[in-house]
Amino acid sequence: MTKKLVFLTLFIFISATKLKAQGCVAIRHFSSCVGNSLENNLLNKGDIQLGINYRFFKSFRHFRGLEEEPDRVTNNTEVVNFSHSTDFFLTYGISKRVYSSITLPTVFNSRSSLYEHGRNERNTTFSRGIGDIRFGIGAWLLNFEENINGNISIGLGLKLPTGNYNASDIFYNVGPNAEPQTRPVDQSIQPGDGGIGFTLDFQSYKKMANGLFGYASGFYLLNPRETNGIRTFRETLNPILENESIMAVPDQYSIRAGFSYTISPSISSSLGSRFDCVPVKDLIGGNNGFRRPGNVLSIDPGLSLNQNNFSFNLNIPFAVRRERPQSITDIQTEQLTGSPRHGDAAFADYVINFGITYRMNNSKVKIAPELLEEFK
Structure with missing residues (x-):
């Protein structure tokens, strides 16, 4: 059985189900449309890979630019997001080098804050449900038998707006007489983004020595739709935020690179970086x-861990640099008022990703044994 050489999320995703890559409230759950790991895409013709990927993070550290605002936690004014997302996916080997995939994401999110509930009382809003379904197709560019020490694949994907992008909950102390109102939840915990998206992705590996491989992978989610028509109610916090009254449908991307090492016939490890x-x-x-x-x-x-036709993988990316740059609406407000404007965002310290896959082999077609041996 092939070894897991790289773990691609991502991701990607992005949205919405969608990435939430390292856990910024700006970066929602998303992963690649054509398989979440290298192994999932190393298939014989007719092989099927079934899998589940679970992801969790807690975002609570506020950044403005590259600067953290630790007083938010000290003063109990931080926004806290808990995100649980699960991708159910199926990958099919069209041929030895061409594969296709479908991903069904589900999410369960919560968001605790003061400023969304009158600023004097902390309350929590929730969202749950199916995210944006993704379809994809990819191909390995090089012949495996002639290039057993390395290869690269490229893929194209389609993201459909199947996730609810108008999920709502009760917000307290926000009505004309401080009564509760039902409003759309924050953009960061919406299950969907409301746009039809297109993804471009790649995966590559290169054998460096016995048991040691280098890898790189990434994806970009194109979201042509500008806004989705859902009100944010941010203009009720301050009239100067009128340009932020409707949710955008942003792009998103992720890049990973590093090394994978085979510890034993059934265990392999990896260490890399991701952006x-x-x-x-x-x-x-x-x-x-x-x-x-x-x-x-x-x-x-x-x-x-690989055992028979099952594969189990765990990776926990730890943030070393977090940035919330100035947005277009920040710049617009700054130009209009003549006063500095730079919004903040909350980030996580780490993300937990855990996946299980099961491979159903097509016994009529086999990848050359000497090729499989290279990945053991």
């Missing part, structure tokens, strides 16, 4: 509406 980002501007479409741009650089250790 996850919601950019300030999209590649295609406009940039109006409310978004929290953010990026995280993480150290990404992982461990994988």
Whole structure:
């Protein structure tokens, strides 16, 4: 059975189900559309890979630019997001080098804050349900038998707006007479983003020595839709936030690179870095509406266990650099008022990713034994 050489999230995702890569409230759950790991995409013709990926984080550390605001935690004014997301996916080997995948994400999120509930009382809002379903197809560019020491794949994916992007809950002390009101929950915990998205991704590996491989992977989610029409109610906090009254549908991307080492015939480890980002501007479409741009650089250790047709993997990326750059709406407000404006975002210290996959082999078709041996 092939070894797990790289763990690709991501991710990607992004959204919404979608990434939430390193846990910034700006970076929601997303992963690649064409398989969440290298092993999932090393298939014979007719092979099927079934899998579940679970992801958890708690975001609570506030950053403005690169500077943390520790007083938010000290003063109990921080926003706390708990995110639980699960991807159910199926990957199918169309041929030895071409594969396809479908991913069904589900999420359960909570968000605790003061400022969304009149600033004097902390309350919690929740969201749950199916996220944005993804379809994808990918191909390995090099012939495996002739290139057993390395290869690269590229993939294309489609993200459908199947997740609820108008999930709502009760907000307290916000009505005209401080009564509760039902409103859409914050963008960071919406199950969907409301846009049709397109992904580009790649995966690569290179044998460095016996049992040691280098890897790199990444994806970019294109979200052409500018805004999704859902009200944020941020203008009720301050009239100058009128330009943030409607939610944006932002792009998102993730890049990973590192090394994988085979410890034993059934256990392998990896150590690398990853960079996850919601950019300030999209590649295609406009940039109006409310978004929290953010990026995280993480150290990404992982461990994988392979037994028969099952594979278990765990990786826990730890944030080493977090940034919440100035958004387009921040810049617009600053130009309009003449006063500095730079919004903040809350980030996690780490993310827990755990996955289980099961491979159903097509007994009529086999990858050359000498090729499989290279991955043991």
